[in-house]
Amino acid sequence: MTTETLIREQTAMPEADLPSVMAEIGRRARDAATALALATSASRTVGLRNAADAMRSQATEILAANSRDLAEAEHQGVSPALRDRLALDPNRLEAIAAGLEAIAALPDPVGHVLCEWTRPNGLAIKRVSVPLGVIGIIYESRPNVTADAGGLALKSGNAAILRGGSESFYSSRALVAALVDGLRAANLPEAAIQLVPTRDRAAVGLMLGMSEHIDVIVPRGGRSLIERVQEESRIPVIAHLEGICHTYVDGAADPGMARAIVRNAKMRRVSICGATETLLIDRRAAADQLPAILADLREAGCELRGDAAARAIDPVVLPATEEDWRTEYLDAILSVRVVDGVAEAIAHINHYGSHHTDAIVTEDEDAADRFQHEVDSAIVLVNASTQFADGGEFGMGAEIGISTQRLPPRGPVGAEQLTTYKYLVRGSGQVRP
Numbered sequence: 303m304t305t306e307t308l309i310r311e312q313t314a315m316p317e318a319d320l321p322s323v324m325a326e327i328g329r330r331a332r333d334a335a336t337a338l339a340l341a342t343s344a345s346r347t348v349g350l351r352n353a354a355d356a357m358r359s360q361a362t363e364i365l366a367a368n369s370r371d372l373a374e375a376e377h378q379g380v381s382p383a384l385r386d387r388l389a390l391d392p393n394r395l396e397a398i399a400a401g402l403e404a405i406a407a408l409p410d411p412v413g414h415v416l417c418e419w420t421r422p423n424g425l426a427i428k429r430v431s432v433p434l435g436v437i438g439i440i441y442e443s444r445p446n447v448t449a450d451a452g453g454l455a456l457k458s459g460n461a462a463i464l465r466g467g468s469e470s471f472y473s474s475r476a477l478v479a480a481l482v483d484g485l486r487a488a489n490l491p492e493a494a495i496q497l498v499p500t501r502d503r504a505a506v507g508l509m510l511g512m513s514e515h516i517d518v519i520v521p522r523g524g525r526s527l528i529e530r531v532q533e534e535s536r537i538p539v540i541a542h543l544e545g546i547c548h549t550y551v552d553g554a555a556d557p558g559m560a561r562a563i564v565r566n567a568k569m570r571r572v573s574i575c576g577a578t579e580t581l582l583i584d585r586r587a588a589a590d591q592l593p594a595i596l597a598d599l600r601e602a603g604c605e606l607r608g609d610a611a612a613r614a615i616d617p618v619v620l621p622a623t624e625e626d627w628r629t630e631y632l633d634a635i636l637s638v639r640v641v642d643g644v645a646e647a648i649a650h651i652n653h654y655g656s657h658h659t660d661a662i663v664t665e666d667e668d669a670a671d672r673f674q675h676e677v678d679s680a681i682v683l684v685n686a687s688t689q690f691a692d693g694g695e696f697g698m699g700a701e702i703g704i705s706t707q708r709l710p711p712r713g714p715v716g717a718e719q720l721t722t723y724k725y726l727v728r729g730s731g732q733v734r735p
Contacts, residue, residue: 320500320502320504320505320508321508323499323500324498324505324508324509324512325512325515327463327493327496327498327515328436328463328512328514328515328516329515330491330493330496331436331461331462331463331493331494331496331515331516332435332436332461332515333491333493334461334491334492334493334494335433335435335436335460335461335494337490337491337494338433338456338459338460338461338490338491338494339432339433339435339459341459341490343410343412343413345488345489345490346410346456346457346459346488346490347406348487348488349456349484349485349487349488349490350402350403350405350406350453350456350457350484351402351403351406351484352483352484352487352488353402353449353452353453353456353480353481353483353484353485354399354400354402354403354406354484355399355484356479356480356481356483356484356487357395357398357399357402357449357477357480358395358396358399360476360479360480360483361392361395363476363479364390364395364473364476364477364480365390365391365392365395366476367472367473367475367476368388368389368390368445368470368472368473368476370472371388371445371469371470371471371472371473372385372388372389374469375388375469380469381633383572383573383632383633383634384443384469384573384632386571386572386573387443387444387573387574387632388443388444388445388469388470388473390445390446390473394446397446398446398449398450398477401446401449401450401453401694401699401700402449402453402484402700404694404699404700405453405454405457405699405700405717406453406457406699407699408457408698408699408716408717410457411431411457411458411717411718411720411721412431412432412433412458412459412721413430413431413432414430414431415428415429415430416429416430416431416723417429423732424729424730424732425727425728425729425732426727426728426729427725427726427727428725428726428727429723429724429725429726430723430724430725430726431718431721431722431723432459432721432722432723432724433458433459433460433720433721433722434458434460434517434518434720434721434722435460435461435517435518436460436461436462436463436515436516436517437451437455437460437461437462437463437516437517437518437519437520437720438462438463438465438509438512438516438518438519438520438537439451439455439462439463439464439465439519439520439521439522439702440465440506440509440519440520440521440522440523440527440531441464441465441466441467441521441522441523441703442466442467442469442522442523442524442527443467443469443470443523444467444470445466445470445473445474445477447466447522447702447703448464448466448470448473448474448477448478448481448497449477449480449481449700450693450700450701450702451464451520451702452464452477452478452481452495453481453699453700454699454700454701454702454715454716454717454720455494455495455720456481456485456490456494456495457699457717458717458718458720458721459721460720461491461493461494461495461496462494462495462496463496463498463509463516464478464495464496464497464498465497465498465505465506465509466497466498467523468501471501474497475497475499478495478496478497481495482495506530506531507534510531510534510535510536510537511534511536512537513536513537516537517537517538518537518538518539518540519531519535519537519538519539519540520539520540520542520702520703520715521539521541521542522542522702522703523542524544524630525543525544525630528541528542528543528544540702540703540705540707540711540715541705541706541707542575542702542703542704542705542706542715543656543657543658543706544575544630544656544658545574545575545576545577545579545630545656545658545659545691545704546579546580546628546629546630546654546655546656546658547567547575547576547577547578547579547580547655547656547658547659547660547661547688547691548578548579548580548581548582548647548650548651548655548660548661548688549563549564549567549568549578549580549581549582549660549661549662549663549687549688550581550582550583550584550641550644550647550651550660550661550662550663550673551564551581551582551583551584551587551591551595551663551664552584552587552643552644552647552662552663552664552666552669553584553585553586553587553643553664553666554664554665554666554669555584555587555591555663555664555665556663556665557590557591557594559663559685560587560591560595560663561591561594561595561598563661563663563685563686563687564578564581564595564598564599564663565595565598565599565602566687566689567661567687567688567689568581568599568602568604568634568636569599569602569603569604569634570687570689571689572631572632572633572634573632573633574689574692575630575658575659575691575703575704576658576659576688576689576690576691576692576704577632577688577689578636578661578687578688579629579630579631579635579636579637580626580627580636580637580638580639580650580654581595581636581637581638581639582638582639582640582641582647582650582651583595583612583638583639583640583641584640584641584642584643584644584647585611585640585641585642585643586643588611588612588615588640589615592612592615592616592638592640593615593616596616596619596638599636600618602634603634604634604635604636605620605634605635605636606618606619606620606635606636606638607619607620607621607622607623607626607635607636607637607638608620608621608622608637608638608639609622609638609639609640611639611640612638612639612640615640619638622637622638622639627639627650627654628654630656644662644664644669644672644673647662647673648672648673648676648677651677651679652676652677652678655677655679656706657678657679657680657706657708658679658680658681658691658704658706659679659680659681659682659683659688659691659704660677660679660681660682660683660688661682661683661684661685661686661687661688662674662682662683662684662685663685664684664685670684670685679706680704680705680706680712680713681704681713681714691704691714692714693714693715693716696714696716698714698716698717698718699716699717700716701714701715701716702715702716702720703715705719
């Protein structure tokens with residue numbers, strides 16, 4: 303049965319058949335993972351490049367599917383910011399295809415000798431990178447995650463079961479069809495990249511219990527999704543929590559740099575997880591620098607909510623509540639707080655942040671070093687926008703998400719982070735006394 307036939311049949315299935323369909327997806331993924339683990343690096347690279355070509359040749363179909371998703375989202379009252387996360391256009395689709403080519407060009411993360419040593423008894427031991435196996439990826443809204451996740455799984459020799467958001471259902475189907483064309487052209491198993499063919503949320507619960515088929519779950523979305531996965535999953539989880547990101551403008555910040563970084567960090571794309579949600583500014587710089595920073599943001603269409611000190615400087619700023627400091631807006635809204643130096647900025651971030659991405663703007667090297675050392679986040683930047691929190695910008699080609707957990711992998715999860723390792727031991731007849 304071809305993948306296209308399976309998708310058509312599964313999409314039309316009665317809800318009562320969902321458990322059997324998910325079990326079949328799992329079985330096919332496990333078989334595909336076994337084959338991929340033995341596939342050559344060259345064949346996986348060919349698969350990725352062919353998938354990129356398929357995305358370009360099928361652009362009309364993919365964009366039409368995306369238009370269908372966008373029309374449904376608008377009808378359902380989805381906010382403009384979230385519709386922006388969902389939207390594809392020729393430039394964004396080309397970026398997705400180019401991202402697959404960038405993944406293809408990366409060094410193969412599989413089969414690396416991570417370290418090796420010889421014991422006094424002559425045993426030669428190597429630790430070698432290997433694929434994780436089958437990765438279940440649960441995500442919301444953004445159709446580019448479909449291509450990124452499928453591409454990174456293929457590069458790292460893993461099979462992928464993708465459960466995209468209901469808002470991007472048709473876009474994801476079209477993108478997976480192109481990915482499968484790439485697999486087929488490289489003589490790789492088509493079931494290496496499968497999309498859960500229903501919007502029924504029961505499919506998520508079934509995935510979280512498929513421990514015999516899935517080796518790791520990667521959830522990417524809002525707090526409610528992450529909490530559900532962490533509470534219900536019987537499978538190890540690589541968690542991508544919300545991005546409550548901060549930019550702190552220190553008293554020693556260059557004013558022009560601070561204005562440029564804050565505006566970009568908030569307003570370049572408000573709907574991505576690396577967008578700054580809270581601006582912190584040193585009291586020493588607030589009177590001189592905050593008016594111009596806030597004027598830039600307001601000109602760009604940003605709603606501003608601030609504490610009493612910020613509102614004393616700019617009375618047009620709306621009052622912030624305690625909840626604002628804990629909110630990932632994913633919209634043109636920014637909370638603003640005046641703090642007493644780097645120590646209070648660090649304390650605020652570690653208390654209210656999501657351990658995702660935070661930045662300091664300063665010319666003071668001691669303040670920069672302290673900020674990077676003491677802020678407990680996966681990505682900590684100095685004099686750069688939080689919008690650089692992206693696997694592509696880190697040279698990884700793409701990412702499945704930004705892991706906010708403390709256990710590895712932490713930060714952008716690319717192809718290398720989707721591998722584990724095993725030990726290869728060679729002896730010459732040794733027996734243990």
